[in-house]
Amino acid sequence: MLSLSAEQEMVVSSLEELARKEFSDAAFSWEGEPPMENIELLADRGYLGLNIAEEYGGGGMGEFEAMLSIEAVGQVCPDTAEYLYNQQMVAARAIEMFGSEEAKERYLPGATAGEEVIAIAISEPEAGSDVGAMNTTVEERNGELILNGEKVWVSNIPHATAVVVWVKFSDGLGSVVIDLEDNDDSIEIEQHYTNMADHTQTQFRMHDVVVPETNVLTRGKNGFKQQLQALNWERLGSATLSNAIARCALEKALEYGQQREQFDQPIADFQGIEWKLADMAKELEASRSLTYRAALNAEEQGRIPDRMDASLAKLYSGEMVENVVSESLQIHGANGYQQGHALEYLYRLARGRRLAAGTDEIQKNQIAAALKRNGLPSLS
Incomplete structure (x- = not known):
């Protein structure tokens, strides 16, 4: 379990309640379109752009809170979580980190209001x-x-x-x-x-x-090096999205396993299914620990996440979500394999996490390079 501040707990509990009340009915029905109704509601409640400065319409919080929002919403509606990931951890964040004041004033208020992508x-x-x-x-x-x-x-x-x-x-x-x-x-x-x-x-x-000169974000060796380093936040955002998708799949497996009966008992009571559920929970919690440890270490030190920390979280989470969703589909059996079923969609969605924000192979290269340069991380 994460140890959250009172403010962070409020953000998570409020978003979980909002998502379950407002987003669950339409989840898995967006057919590739952005869930703009959900986005507008999040913007109205002040939950869009949590890590963007208040002067541009954001929440004035940090990347960690933005990541929490992705997971809280994504366990109910992964499409809404993907929108949050893209708009909070990728392009808009790059503008705030590296843009001129003119660029920030031009682009960020529309993004935090849910009016511009x-x-x-x-x-x-x-x-x-x-x-x-x-x-x-x-x-x-x-x-x-x-x-x-x-x-x-x-x-x-x-x-x-x-x-x-x-x-x-x-x-x-x-x-x-x-x-x-x-x-x-x-x-x-x-x-x-x-x-x-x-x-x-x-x-x-x-x-x-x-x-326009005011629209140049980074230029030259030092500036672009900073933007490459900032990709570590995108990697942690991607890991968080993977965790959200996996949590969604695990919840559906647990619910289905307790409702579906065979041989006069719920299938979740068979040891084979219990072990699947336990392994899924183990992998998800390990992924969450890697992801949030990297983010909290970065925020405590006031800097961009360590490259090895971010790559470890991105690599593990991508492998984890594919496995967890696959096992959830297995528990659902033929039902989950049908087009239009939530698990069928989650299976297709999860596969992309091993490609976006840097492939598995790139993450392994980053990890190996860090090991050869610095050795194993310190135990302290």
């Missing part, structure tokens, strides 16, 4: 994990910054008003934010993809997009 574009057709191979460039022409390039696997583009784009400057890698609505003539949608979870991802080209 901010996407993030990193991958390219020939550059995924190897960000150094990016070909999206920003060049200086006649005193202006001009962006050209192509991005792929970008989530939320059909609903987004702005996108954080990772780019290559003449002096190194960096990132900028561009308005999608203001650059409609300069952005060409090549195609939309539908992934296994029925979520839309987009490939698009940018032709001579003018980027």
Whole structure:
């Protein structure tokens, strides 16, 4: 069990109550669309953007509280939790961490009000994990910054008003934010993809997009190094989302196992099912411990999470959620295997957690590099 402050306990209990009362009926019915009704309600109650400063409409809390909100909501409606993850731990957070005051005032209030969606574009057709191979460039022409390039696997583009784009400057890698609505003539949608979870991802080209200086987030070796380090918060957000999905699946397995009877007793009373439930709980709690330990260590020291801590949590949680959801589906039997069943959707949704925010293989590379550089972590 986590030891939470009174304020944190209030946030968790309030969100759990809200989710069970307002989100449960429509959960698993969104069919790839953002659950905007839920988002609007969260914004109205002040729970959207908990880790964004109050002056931009956020809650003024930390990343840890934002992660708690993802898990509290996600155990009921994983789609709502995924929205919270994307808008609290990824693009909007990058703008607050690295953006100019003008950029913060322009983009963050709409995001925390649930009125605007901010996407993030990193991958390219020939550059995924190897960000150094990016070909999206920003060049200086006649005193202006001009962006050209192509991005792929970008989530939320059909609903987004702005996108954080990772780019290559003449002096190194960096990132900028561009308005999608203001650059409609300069952005060409090549195609939309539908992934296994029925979520839309987009490939698009940018032709001579003018980027105001105020929309440059990071530039040069030091700035981009900071943004790479900030990805550790995204990894912990991804781990939290995995934990939320797994908790949702475990709750459904426990409920079904106690209701479904075979041979004159609930199937949850058979030792084979009991052991499955115990192993699922063991794996989930281990994942939660890795995830929240990394976040709390970072907040206590006032810095970005340790790379090895974040990679361990991201790697373990991705493997864990796939296994827990699979075992929950197994407990549900043929019922859970049917299209339209919650477990069938959770199974497809969970698989993506081993890809997004850095693949398993990248996390293992990060962990091995840290071990070779620093040795085993201290026991203290």
